[in-house]
Amino acid sequence: MALISHSIFGNQLHTDAEAMPDAVRVLDGRSVDFEYDGEMSLDVALEPSLRALYPFCCLIGPANILIVPGQHSAHITSQLAPRLGGRSTIGPLLIGLTHPAQSAQLDSSMTQVVDLACLAAHQAIR
Numbered sequence: 001m002a003l004i005s006h007s008i009f010g011n012q013l014h015t016d017a018e019a020m021p022d023a024v025r026v027l028d029g030r031s032v033d034f035e036y037d038g039e040m041s042l043d044v045a046l047e048p049s050l051r052a053l054y055p056f057c058c059l060i061g062p063a064n065i066l067i068v069p070g071q072h073s074a075h076i077t078s079q080l081a082p083r084l085g086g087r088s089t090i091g092p093l094l095i096g097l098t099h100p101a102q103s104a105q106l107d108s109s110m111t112q113v114v115d116l117a118c119l120a121a122h123q124a125i126r
Contacts, residue, residue, distance in 0.1 A: 020067075047062070100123030
């Protein structure tokens, strides 16, 4: 999982980039069972040759989950990713609710609806 920002590991300090290092510190304090790192640019998260320039980066392979810093960048990324990479996206996701629930967009494919239903079911089991 990569926490995406315009800043790369503290380079280009700006108040807009503060959320991602804070999120990394939160994850560092928990016993998570997945790889994560940030804050990093999208190309560093996905391209091994660029990640090699940062030997301290904790990601072994390309990130398969991208966390972006705001709704505006999430909207742009969710529309761009499937068109460039031939992949699918899941979301937007509802989190922090008392009970598990997800909301499908009007143009969601059947696969996307099933993905969201599975996620809600998984949340209900947990």
